[in-house]
Amino acid sequence: MRISEIRVRGFRNLSETALHPTPGVNVIYGENAQGKTNLIEAVWMCSGMKSFRGAKEPEMPAFGSKQAQICLRYDDGSRMNDIELKIENRRSAVLNGIPLSSPAGLIGKFRAVVFYPSFLSIVQAGPQGRRRFIDAAICQLYPAFAKLLAEYGRLLRQRGALLKDIRMESSLLDMLDVLDLRLAECAEQLTARRLQYLEALTPFADEIYGGISSGREKISFRYIRKGADGDRPYGELLRENRRTDILNRSTGVGPHRDDVEICINGVSARVYGSQGQQRSCALALKLGEASVIRDLTGSSPVTLLDDVMSELDAGRQNYILNHIGDRQVFITCCDPDAVGRLTGGMRVSVRGGVLTEE
Numbered sequence: 001m002r003i004s005e006i007r008v009r010g011f012r013n014l015s016e017t018a019l020h021p022t023p024g025v026n027v028i029y030g031e032n033a034q035g036k037t038n039l040i041e042a043v044w045m046c047s048g049m050k051s052f053r054g055a056k057e058p059e060m061p062a063f064g065s066k067q068a069q070i071c072l073r074y075d076d077g078s079r080m081n082d083i084e085l086k087i088e089n090r091r092s093a094v095l096n097g098i099p100l101s102s103p104a105g106l107i108g109k110f111r112a113v114v115f116y117p118s119f120l121s122i123v124q125a126g127p128q129g130r131r132r133f134i135d136a137a138i139c140q141l142y143p144a145f146a147k148l149l150a151e152y153g154r155l156l157r158q159r160g161a162l163l164k165d166i167r168m169e170s171s172l173l174d175m176l177d178v179l180d181l182r183l184a185e186c187a188e189q190l191t192a193r194r195l196q197y198l199e200a201l202t203p204f205a206d207e208i209y210g211g212i213s214s215g216r217e218k219i220s221f222r223y224i225r226k227g228a229d230g231d232r233p234y235g236e237l238l239r240e241n242r243r244t245d246i247l248n249r250s251t252g253v254g255p256h257r258d259d260v261e262i263c264i265n266g267v268s269a270r271v272y273g274s275q276g277q278q279r280s281c282a283l284a285l286k287l288g289e290a291s292v293i294r295d296l297t298g299s300s301p302v303t304l305l306d307d308v309m310s311e312l313d314a315g316r317q318n319y320i321l322n323h324i325g326d327r328q329v330f331i332t333c334c335d336p337d338a339v340g341r342l343t344g345g346m347r348v349s350v351r352g353g354v355l356t357e358e
Contacts, residue, residue, distance in 0.1 A: 002074060010068040012062060014035050
């Protein structure tokens with residue numbers, strides 16, 4: 001993936017502009033709150049995914065603007081493509097002149113990997129962030145997985161509503177039997193995809209983490225199925241937990257409850273890892289994600305690194321920079337000298353939302 005032009009209008013604080021990035025490393029620098037992350041976010045939105053900042057669509061148009069527009073021209077290795085994304089109360093997308101029924105239609109068309117400061121909490125925080133990471137990564141490789149996720153969520157909500165009513169109307173148990181069959185089938189497919197992805201991710205993440213730690217440590221992952229010992233079928237687990245689910249009026253087992261344990265040298269990074277080790281784990285996950293995409297598709301995704309260098313020593317900075325030079329990269333920082341060891345590439349200064357190519 002190589003972006004040749006980015007055009008934005010009315011998006012957050014960014015001035016109307018057209019940027020022509022280099023195929024290599026592009027350093028976006030400036031003081032805080034000038035718009036660096038806004039540019040990274042604009043590129044990411046063209047992947048069809050939601051904002052990595054958790055922002056809602058109505059928050060994205062600039063103050064005084066009703067609509068934001070992002071246009072991206074990129075080469076996917078076989079042809080040039082054009083994306084036009086409009087954001088008002090909701091998003092709408094056009095790919096190569098053809099309107100899409102949903103921006104999710106862009107998933108798998110333009111692939112990108114984004115690292116952002118709050119991603120560091122993926123090791124320390126609860127399982128929701130780890131589930132979200134792995135599911136989003138799979139969606140870029142297999143767009144149909146997004147539909148599977150949506151279907152599972154829909155069935156889960158239906159089951160939740162049924163559990164609330166079933167205590168008053170026992171005849172609904174027959175409906176629960178039918179719904180559980182569909183939910184279990186969907187859950188098995190989701191879990192199989194997650195396990196397959198972790199198997200693909202592990203060697204790349206381990207290589208990267210090993211480089212960051214100078215070969216002293218190894219990273220590994222363990223998939224934890226909530227309430228399950230071994231590989232018992234989800235249909236069996238749902239039946240076994242039905243009484244508890246009816247009492248709690250919620251579904252206690254399934255992919256929506258599962259976790260991915262991140263380990264360093266076989267022990268939990270969340271419990272025993274230092275802050276530096278946890279930061280290195282997060283970096284290994286994201287750079288490993290990019291490597292998986294390249295390995296499975298033959299094309300490197302665009303790599304977006306927001307404020308990744310600020311707390312790394314020179315050795316770790318050098319390692320990361322040496323592993324991203326073969327793809328198109330956007331790095332935001334306050335001090336462009338932080339990536340001064342790079343040769344070539346392009347620098348873009350941002351001040352008050354105005355982008356200036358250097």
